[in-house]
Amino acid sequence: MSPRHIAPLLLVMTLLAAGGALAQDKGSVSPKPLPPLANPNDPEVAAKELFARKLLPSKGSxxxxxxxxxxxxxxxxxxxxxxxxxxxxxxxxxRSYGHPEMIALIKRLAARAHKNAGWPGILVGDIAQPR
Incomplete structure (x- = not known):
C-alpha cells in the first residue's frame, strides 16, 4: 500500500476506534459537598481529598x-x-475561585476581547477550587 493511502486509512481507523464520545457532564447550578471521609485525620488521606470537600475559601488576605x-x-x-x-x-x-489579581485579569481580558475583537463574551472554565 502506498504512503498516500496509509494516512487516510489511519484517520478512519482512529475515528472508528474513538466511538461515540460522551459529552461533558453539564452539572448543576448548586455545588454539592462530597460525602464525609471515614477518618479525615488519617495521615494516608491525600490533601486533595480534604481540600475538595471545602465549598468556601479560607478567610484572610x-x-x-x-x-x-x-x-x-x-x-x-x-x-x-x-x-x-x-x-x-x-x-x-x-472551581471559579482564584487570586484577586487573577480574577481582575480575567475581567480585563474579557472587556478587551469584546472591545478590540468584537467578541460577545468569553466562557470561563476551571480557575481553581476555593482553597
Missing part, C-alpha cells in the same frame, strides 16, 4: 502556597458567575 502543580490558595476570590463580557461555566464543579 490572598496568599499562594506552593506552585501551580502542587499548591493551594488562601483568601481566594470567587469570579462572579455573569459579567458584561463573561460567563462562568460548570458551576457545580465549584
Amino acid at each position: 490572598a496568599h499562594v502556597i506552593g506552585s501551580y502543580t502542587k499548591g493551594c490558595i488562601g483568601g481566594a476570590d470567587q469570579m462572579p458567575v455573569n459579567g458584561d463580557h463573561w460567563q462562568v461555566m460548570r458551576l457545580s464543579r465549584n
